[in-house]
Amino acid sequence: MISVLFAVLTALSNGAASVLQRRAAMEVPDSEAMRLSLMTRLVRQKVWLAGIGLVVVAAVCQAIALATGPIAVVQPIFVIELPLTLLIAGLVMRVRADAAVWSGVAAVTAGLALGMAAAAPVEGSDTVEDFAWIPALLVTVMFEAGLITAALRTRGNLRAALLGLAAACGYALTAALMKDAMANLDDGGAVALLASWQLYATAAAGVGALFLLQNALQAGSLVAVQPMLTLGDALISILFGVTLFDEELRTGWWLLPELAALALIATGCVRLARTPLARGTLAPPPAPPRTR
Numbered sequence: 001m002i003s004v005l006f007a008v009l010t011a012l013s014n015g016a017a018s019v020l021q022r023r024a025a026m027e028v029p030d031s032e033a034m035r036l037s038l039m040t041r042l043v044r045q046k047v048w049l050a051g052i053g054l055v056v057v058a059a060v061c062q063a064i065a066l067a068t069g070p071i072a073v074v075q076p077i078f079v080i081e082l083p084l085t086l087l088i089a090g091l092v093m094r095v096r097a098d099a100a101v102w103s104g105v106a107a108v109t110a111g112l113a114l115g116m117a118a119a120a121p122v123e124g125s126d127t128v129e130d131f132a133w134i135p136a137l138l139v140t141v142m143f144e145a146g147l148i149t150a151a152l153r154t155r156g157n158l159r160a161a162l163l164g165l166a167a168a169c170g171y172a173l174t175a176a177l178m179k180d181a182m183a184n185l186d187d188g189g190a191v192a193l194l195a196s197w198q199l200y201a202t203a204a205a206g207v208g209a210l211f212l213l214q215n216a217l218q219a220g221s222l223v224a225v226q227p228m229l230t231l232g233d234a235l236i237s238i239l240f241g242v243t244l245f246d247e248e249l250r251t252g253w254w255l256l257p258e259l260a261a262l263a264l265i266a267t268g269c270v271r272l273a274r275t276p277l278a279r280g281t282l283a284p285p286p287a288p289p290r291t292r
Helices: 002-025 036-043 046-068 071-093 099-119 130-152 156-195 197-219 222-244 252-273
Strands: none
Touching: 002 046, 002 071, 002 197, 002 222, 046 071, 046 156, 071 099, 071 156, 071 222, 071 252, 099 252, 130 156, 130 222, 156 197, 156 222, 197 222, 222 252
């Protein structure tokens, strides 16, 4: 329950951070895409710094969640980040969520509950043998490179979606490295944690994923980024959990409700994507006239 609680807090913090970062990224011209100057412009904005503060809160919550539960349980919970993001965006814009938003939220939440109940993830090893990281890192780098190359050849929401998936892969890798690093804390305390290469690889992967996310948010709409980010993070994290940490999921006929859960989540995401709030076409209500 501790891991689930902190996973939910992570999703909430990340959802709020996405809204604030997207609001800041909209102020940056397209000419700054995939350049370090993009970060220079963003760091001057208070709203972006507030978003980064929430990212730090999310990182702490995620570390606690991963230290107390399997990655195949913690990371899939982040699919609720998309509904939370839209609800938070509605609060920021002072726009009330309509029936379409709430139906999408219900579909994503129900899909997550069904998927977790059907898969029933079982925790495996807390650590990963160092040599096992070599093929995992090579495959991840090639996958990321392919997505970035394809993104640079496109524009608009397609670029945003590809970079969002690349960011999702980076965040999934960050979570896997973080879980492996936290195991050193249990074995040898803070000294062992600080001496582990996984800790610094976690920081590097997290910074890279953050850079990709900022470019994704700058390239297109939030709805183009967030579904790829949340679903991609969940699915790739499960893959890391099964292949690196020997975590187990139910198979056989259980695949049917698992696929149904995935379809329900995808349907909810599409439902949310079609709402004016998600597309950013719904303007906030006008401010009341001032009285003298």
